[in-house]
Amino acid sequence: MTHGNPRLELAGITKRYGDVVANDAIDLAVHAGEIHALLGENGAGKSTLSKIIYGVVRPDAGTLRWEGRAVEIASPGDARRLGIGMVFQHFSLFESLRVVDNIALGEDGPASGAALSASIRGISHAYGLPLDPSRYVHTMSVGERQRVEIVRCLLQSPKLLVMDEPTSVLTPQAVERLFATLRSLAAEGTAILYISHKLAEIRALCDRATILRDGRVTGECDPRAEDQASLARMMIGSDLPHPRHRAAIPGATMLAARALDLPAGDPFGTPLAGIDLDVRAGEIVGIAGISGNGQRELLAALSGERTTRADAVAIDGVGVGHLGIAARRRHGLAYVPEERQGRGAVPELSLADNTLLSASAQGLVRHGIVDRRATRARARDAIAAFRVKAAGPDALAETLSGGNLQKFILAREMQQSPKVLIAAQPTWGVDIGASAEIRQALVDLRDAGAAVLVVSEDLDELFEIADRIAVIARGRLSPAMPVTGTDPEAIGLAMAGEPGARAA
Amino acid sequence: MAPFRLEARNAPSSLAKWLAPPLAAIAMVACGFVLFAVLGKDPVAALHAFFVAPVATRYGIGELLLKASPLALIATGLAIGYRANVWNIGAEGQLAVGAIAAGGVALALDASGPLVVLPLMFVAGALAGALWAAIPAWLRTRCNANEILTSLMLVYIATLLLSYMVHGPWRDPEGFNFPQSRMFAASALLPVIVEGTRLNAGTLVTLAVVAAAWLFVARTFVGFEMRVAGLAPGAAQYAGVSPAKVVWIGMLCGGACAGVAGVNEIAGPIGQLLPSVSPGYGFAAIIVAFVGRLHPAGIVVASLLMSLLYLGGEAAQVALALPSSITGLFQGTLLLFLLAADVLIHYRVRIGARTAMATP
Numbered sequence: 001m002t003h004g005n006p007r008l009e010l011a012g013i014t015k016r017y018g019d020v021v022a023n024d025a026i027d028l029a030v031h032a033g034e035i036h037a038l039l040g041e042n043g044a045g046k047s048t049l050s051k052i053i054y055g056v057v058r059p060d061a062g063t064l065r066w067e068g069r070a071v072e073i074a075s076p077g078d079a080r081r082l083g084i085g086m087v088f089q090h091f092s093l094f095e096s097l098r099v100v101d102n103i104a105l106g107e108d109g110p111a112s113g114a115a116l117s118a119s120i121r122g123i124s125h126a127y128g129l130p131l132d133p134s135r136y137v138h139t140m141s142v143g144e145r146q147r148v149e150i151v152r153c154l155l156q157s158p159k160l161l162v163m164d165e166p167t168s169v170l171t172p173q174a175v176e177r178l179f180a181t182l183r184s185l186a187a188e189g190t191a192i193l194y195i196s197h198k199l200a201e202i203r204a205l206c207d208r209a210t211i212l213r214d215g216r217v218t219g220e221c222d223p224r225a226e227d228q229a230s231l232a233r234m235m236i237g238s239d240l241p242h243p244r245h246r247a248a249i250p251g252a253t254m255l256a257a258r259a260l261d262l263p264a265g266d267p268f269g270t271p272l273a274g275i276d277l278d279v280r281a282g283e284i285v286g287i288a289g290i291s292g293n294g295q296r297e298l299l300a301a302l303s304g305e306r307t308t309r310a311d312a313v314a315i316d317g318v319g320v321g322h323l324g325i326a327a328r329r330r331h332g333l334a335y336v337p338e339e340r341q342g343r344g345a346v347p348e349l350s351l352a353d354n355t356l357l358s359a360s361a362q363g364l365v366r367h368g369i370v371d372r373r374a375t376r377a378r379a380r381d382a383i384a385a386f387r388v389k390a391a392g393p394d395a396l397a398e399t400l401s402g403g404n405l406q407k408f409i410l411a412r413e414m415q416q417s418p419k420v421l422i423a424a425q426p427t428w429g430v431d432i433g434a435s436a437e438i439r440q441a442l443v444d445l446r447d448a449g450a451a452v453l454v455v456s457e458d459l460d461e462l463f464e465i466a467d468r469i470a471v472i473a474r475g476r477l478s479p480a481m482p483v484t485g486t487d488p489e490a491i492g493l494a495m496a497g498e499p500g501a502r503a504a
Numbered sequence: 505m506a507p508f509r510l511e512a513r514n515a516p517s518s519l520a521k522w523l524a525p526p527l528a529a530i531a532m533v534a535c536g537f538v539l540f541a542v543l544g545k546d547p548v549a550a551l552h553a554f555f556v557a558p559v560a561t562r563y564g565i566g567e568l569l570l571k572a573s574p575l576a577l578i579a580t581g582l583a584i585g586y587r588a589n590v591w592n593i594g595a596e597g598q599l600a601v602g603a604i605a606a607g608g609v610a611l612a613l614d615a616s617g618p619l620v621v622l623p624l625m626f627v628a629g630a631l632a633g634a635l636w637a638a639i640p641a642w643l644r645t646r647c648n649a650n651e652i653l654t655s656l657m658l659v660y661i662a663t664l665l666l667s668y669m670v671h672g673p674w675r676d677p678e679g680f681n682f683p684q685s686r687m688f689a690a691s692a693l694l695p696v697i698v699e700g701t702r703l704n705a706g707t708l709v710t711l712a713v714v715a716a717a718w719l720f721v722a723r724t725f726v727g728f729e730m731r732v733a734g735l736a737p738g739a740a741q742y743a744g745v746s747p748a749k750v751v752w753i754g755m756l757c758g759g760a761c762a763g764v765a766g767v768n769e770i771a772g773p774i775g776q777l778l779p780s781v782s783p784g785y786g787f788a789a790i791i792v793a794f795v796g797r798l799h800p801a802g803i804v805v806a807s808l809l810m811s812l813l814y815l816g817g818e819a820a821q822v823a824l825a826l827p828s829s830i831t832g833l834f835q836g837t838l839l840l841f842l843l844a845a846d847v848l849i850h851y852r853v854r855i856g857a858r859t860a861m862a863t864p
Contacts, residue, residue: 305741326744335742343738349731356728357743365725372723 005068007032007160007191008053008084013062015048022048023059024215030160030191035182037202037223038195039235040212042431043401046195049212050162053193054086055079085158087149087166095138102137103152123154127181129174139268144292150178160191165429167201172459172492174290179205197235197432199228211235236432246447248467251281254332254451255302255420256314260321262301270294270475272301277470277477279420279451284442285480286466287455288491294475295455296338299424302453303335304328316419330361332419336410336426338455340402344409347398351390352379354397355412362416382411386437403434410438414445421445424455439465459488471495510851520848527848528841535837545824553823554816554834566701568811570773574599574765574782576807577710578789580717581761583798585754587721588730589737592755594640594655595762596786597662598633602763603770604666605632607685607777610770611674614689621692625767626709633763634756636662641755645748651755659786667779674777685777694771706768713761718800726753762786795842813838 006029013026023045030036040046051057053064055073064071066082073079079086093102100117117133124131129147137145146166153161163182167175182205186192196202202209203223211219211234219234260275272294279285289295300306302313304325312321315331325335335358337343345354352375356364364374379393386407390400397405406426413421423442427435443465446452455472456462462469468480471494478494533551540550558564578595585592606629613621639658643649671683679686694704721727733740733750740747769781792810796803817831 304744324744324746325742329744337742339738342736343742346732346736346739348735353728356725357732357739360725360743368724368726370723370725370728 005065006030007067008193009065009068010049010053011063011065013049013052013059013064015045015052015057015059021215023052025062026212026215026217028210028217030193032159032189032191033186034208035186035192035194035206037206037209038193038212039197039199039202039209039223039231041197041236041433042403042429044212044235044431045215046212047164048215050086050088050164050193050195053079053160053162054084080156083156083159084162085153085156085160086162086164087146087153088164091145091149093137093145093148096136098134098136099131099140099148100133102148103133103155119155120151123151127151127154127177135268139266140292158190160193161185162193162195164195165197166194167196167198172488175201199231199235202231203228213237232432248283248446250283250467251449252317253278253314254281254316255279255422255453257302258312258314260301260308260312262297262306262308265297265300265306269297272297272475275301275477277453277480279453281419281449281451282446283467284446284452284454284465286462286469286483287453287472287477288459288462288469288495289455289457289472290495291457293473293495294477295424295472297475298472298477299335299337299422299455302422303333303337326361329358329416334358334413334416334418334421336406336413336421336423338424338428340405340409341398345397345405348396350379350394350396351383351400351408352376352393354408355379355382359412359416378412378415379408382408382415385415386411386441403430406430406438407434410441414441418445418450420451420453422453422455425457426454427456427458427461435461459491462491463488509854510847511854513850513852517849517852524845524848525842528838528845531841531845532834532838535841536834539830539834539837543826543830545826550820550824550826553820554831555812557819557823558812558815562698563701564815566698566703567815568808569703569707570701571814572804572807572811573707573710574768574785575789575792575810576804577713577765577768578758578762578786579793579796579803579807580714580800581758582789583793583796583800583803584717584721584727584730584757586734586793587798588734588750588754590751590754590758591652592637592640592655592758593652593790594637594657594659594662594786595758595765595789596782596784597655597659598636598759598762599766599769599782599786600659600662600666601636602629602633602766603777603781604662604669604766605629605763606767607669607674607688607770610688610692611685611777614692616691618691618693621689622694622771625692625771626764629763629767630760631763633766634760636763637755637759638752641752644751644755651751655755663780666777666781670777670779676776683779687776688771692771693775694768702773704768704772706772709764709768713764714800714804717757721800730754762789791839795839809838 008030010026010028013023015023026049038046038049048057052059055075055078058074064073071082073082100113100120103120104113104116120131120133129151131147131151137148150166167178182192194206206223209221209223210217213235223231257275257277260272262272264271270293275298301308304320304323304327307324308321310319310322314320315328315333318331320328320331341347355375355378356370359378364371364378376393382388383390383393388408388411389404390408400408410426426438426442430438439461442452442454454462454466463483466483468482469486469491470480471478471491473495536551537547540547559568578599582592582595606625609625609628610621613624636658637655640651640654643654644651670685674685676684676686694706696702696704721731729740729743729745730750730753732743733745765785766781770777774781788810792803792806796806813835817835820826820831821828
């Protein structure tokens with residue numbers, strides 16, 4: 001199977017950012033027809049390595065060999081000419097352009113719009129990745145944007161396909177379809193470098209695995225011959241954390257939606273129709289669904305970013321549908337939005353200033369003047385409570401990693417002792433350790449008597465922490481089922497909107 | 505392949521942030537040397553005329569502050585909006601309307617004492633400037649009309665309105681048909697605060713407004729909301745900041761400051777209403793606001809620099825018989841270099857072909 005020169009071979013690749021060594025003498029070989037896993041937590045150096053392979057970042061030391069020949073990959077254009085395709089974890093799309101324009105920009109030659117649209121439709125159909133080429137990217141959710149990236153890559157028929165956490169937003173069925181696609185690509189001779197921290201996926205899909213920890217290679221193995229615990233030990237250096245979870249003792253309804261309708265906010269949004277939802281004190285309700293099925297509108301309507309008629313949304317029995325988000329916070333709402341940078345936090349501001357985004361009504365402002373000592377103390381408490389890795393309350397939000405910023409935002413919301421917490425994609429792109437802490441914090445908040453609503457595309461996550469799960473599809477919400485009465489397969493079918501499929 | 509190229513820094517360099525302005529100044533002096541030498545003028549004499557002669561006397565320093573004052577005042581007001589992505593570029597018109605309103609007060613009440621007339625003039629000027637800026641604010645929040653266009657178009661209406669007033673209703677009956685109002689009574693004039701100069705109490709008003717603006721942007725919650733709206737509209741929505749409120753505050757602050765600057769001009773060095781009461785302070789203040797990085801302290805420095813360039817330009821025209829287009833060109837190079845040097849805050853210059861690798 002692995003005869004001749006590897007398609008891509010890295011030797012001694014090192015990259016430093018200031019004092020941080022992101023990659024320390026990495027050796028890696030990927031052969032034609034092989035699905036090779038690059039396993040590691042966020043922050044282990046996987047993304048840096050993939051950027052080096054794709055020519056976005058240049059290494060400080062080390063060599064790259066392509067089919068046995070030493071190469072310098074100075075730009076993504078060089079990488080594409082060699083035959084390297086890449087699906088980034090963080091998307092590189094222009095929001096103000098349509099899907100087809102974004103893809104045309106990545107093509108090296110001039111591309112005709114109509115022909116390109118047709119091939120996009122063809123690829124997206126062949127690989128089960130529904131995509132409308134004429135949609136504007138800014139109207140698309142995270143999951144849909146990822147589809148654009150995948151289709152863009154497949155259009156180039158790459159010889160090496162690098163995929164950075166591609167399944168984080170797919171349904172179990174879609175993951176299966178993607179895996180089938182990847183296996184057939186590998187059978188055609190494509191080399192695939194599959195970057196992930198999901199152990200089960202890697203064991204199901206990959207032939208070889210290289211494990212990274214703190215920028216170094218800590219192991220190479222055949223993942224099919226390992227079990228999850230042994231892979232986890234190589235990856236995080238200790239055993240996998242498991243959240244403590246006991247049966248819910250639900251109380252009164254704290255968050256309710258009644259016949260909630262909401263027109264789409266933009267031409268490509270999903271209108272909400274007749275949403276009914278109850279979240280009681282002391283329980284976690286999960287909302288599953290493929291992104292773009294109305295999650296954004298539902299979150300906007302529940303949080304107060306968009307208003308409706310007063311009795312469509314109630315917090316602790318009080319109709320708040322007509323109130324904005326700041327007024328709803330005074331009724332006990334806390335909200336962790338999907339986007340951390342630019343929504344949940346302002347990247348250019350300090351953590352102390354960022355406490356003011358949602359907690360300004362909590363004694364941080366006196367007579368219109370910001371109490372700086374109070375904001376700094378609050379930020380310091382949030383950092384300590386969640387062991388956020390940050391230089392201190394004056395650290396800018398943009399200097400934190402995704403997981404640490406998410407912990408900070410969640411800590412900031414939990415400091416307000418909310419009656420209701422709404423969290424969207426709470427662990428998207430967050431490493432295993434931080435994900436476990438975030439999920440544990442949500443469970444602890446539930447046990448303290450808060451009503452918690454988690455909107456997530458990660459079914460494993462919902463089954464781990466939720467007490468009841470509802471599915472949103474095409475702007476309609478199914479009744480919430482106890483997790484004990486359903487399973488991921490059934491939820492996955494309902495997410496895909498299969499006719500006749502039920503969440504139970 | 506080019507031997508020089510720019511590479512993005514991992515984080516903005518604070519060293520470069522401090523070094524950029526002096527670097528720009530050095531580049532401009534070098535550029536000026538070449539420019540004046542090519543024109544056959546003595547570069548040292550030209551640079552002396554530009555930067556030293558204007559401030560060599562007490563009177564000159566007074567003139568420097570007198571010109572810097574309206575620039576700083578207007579730029580401070582505009583910067584409050586600019587930080588929140590509210591683009592009021594109609595300060596020149598708001599200044600004119602402020603002058604009309606305050607001039608009306610001065611002409612109507614010239615029998616009253618200064619403690620009555622001057623405060624009333626400032627209130628009238630600030631309100632009129634704010635009112636003029638309220639038109640684009642209303643059009644933006646109500647009809648989603650772009651405030652850049654509407655505020656600019658209102659400049660022409662305002663300056664023509666001022667022209668009409670001094671050609672028509674308020675023309676001085678004893679003024680030999682010149683288009684100008686009566687001279688204001690002494691009670692409507694700002695007192696001179698430094699003997700031997702034209703520097704008047706209007707400068708103190710500017711300092712007070714700048715200090716208040718500093719407090720507003722640095723310490724108040726509304727100032728914080730404005731900053732968030734400018735930096736991250738999504739976060740502003742998350743925080744529950746009303747986009748309309750941001751537009752209104754941004755426009756009204758800019759308008760009121762420009763209106764007060766108009767009062768300072770007519771109650772200060774001018775002393776009456778003329779067809780034009782500003783040599784373009786309202787537009788120059790936009791540059792001052794950006795050169796000052798939209799921060800009140802930076803704006804004060806930038807306004808002094810801009811004022812020096814104005815005075816130096818005039819002095820150089822007189823002393824060296826330079827055409828005004830050359831002084832304008834020279835002023836432009838400084839601003840160009842200042843903005844170009846800012847690139848170094850976010851990028852570093854690397855020498856060598858791009859395929860070369862840094863040593864490990």
